[in-house]
Amino acid sequence: MASEKSLAAEIEAALTARVKVIRIRGQRVRFIEDIPALAAEIAALQGRAFEDGARGSVRWEPKGQGCEMAYSGDLMVGMVVERDDGAGGREWAYSVDAVHTKRITKGHGGTKSLRAAKAAVERAWTAWLVHAGRAALAPNTTEGRTDRG
Structure with missing residues (x-):
């Protein structure tokens, strides 16, 4: 079943879920955890968006x-x-x-x-x-x- 959120919102949520914050020398540093898994998740979201748009009658x-x-x-x-x-x-x-x-x-x-x-x-x-x-x-x-x- 297709999500009610836009593709951009779903990608933002996936990205936000993987952003981690650590402290290095007193500074807050953000990094993206597990980039290959995130890339696969984004590709799946994009594929589903294509299929949702292309399915059905002309x-x-x-x-x-x-x-x-x-x-x-x-x-x-x-x-x-x-x-x-x-x-x-x-x-x-x-x-x-x-x-x-x-x-x-x-x-x-x-x-x-x-x-x-x-x-x-x-x-x-x-x-x-x-x-x-x-x-x-x-x-x-x-x-x-x-x-x-």
Whole structure:
């Protein structure tokens, strides 16, 4: 279960718990006890914060006419925009911008429908999470299956 404290507050509490005060020649000296254990505790806190933010569905938010942004937690992972297809029609361009997807999956392109463009962003984000060893964080999408655009 996630803590109600911010990540910064949890790190400060972990650090404060390890600060010790001793007297050397009448002077109070502070030092951090067991730095390797503290580093491991901070890394675990940071990992949990990432997982709490990335878990769950990709959330779509409109950002003006013909544009929607995809969020995983508070991280903007991609976007879709409506544009002219060059042949007098319309298409939906998509891109995954939060991470580098080259050699992992296709992170940009165009489709004929908004639904297919959103699905492409969600597939690319999921592929990156799996590649990064974060498969358990892969989003549960509500868009359903769509054609590969």
